[in-house]
Amino acid sequence: MKCPYCNNPDTRVIDSRPADDGNSIRRRRSCDECGKRFTTYEKVETIPLIIIKKDNNREQYDRSKIEAGVLRACYKRPVSADQIKETVDHIETEIFNREAKEIPSSIVGEIVMDHLKNLDAVAYVRFASVYREFKDVNTFMAELKKMLDGN
């Protein structure tokens, strides 16, 4: 980091600590040439992820929306808060591991369903029925049967 006073490229970090917002690091630096001190802030780079909705509109990825969907599906099911958090963590990791800038909401839905399937059968069917917009009971039953058969 160049010294802002004399442009000397050799400066030393003399102190590092998290900044107030917790998302950046504040560093005190000292210039070997002129002896002056200055402060830099380093921000953690967050990768913006865009979700492509069914109507082709874009919106910023929002973990709380996935959380809300999983919570709703697990309503009154024997699933603990820890299990829900863990499931959302896994879903999120899988989404970000795709390393895409934009992801269709349909893919996100499939990932959520995949994880719910392992978590709780009723939660899975609930989520799938809302998500896939089952038009009638037959489609719903077909999905349920497919799941019970383990396919």
Ligand SMILES: [Zn+2]
């Ligand atoms: Zn300097």
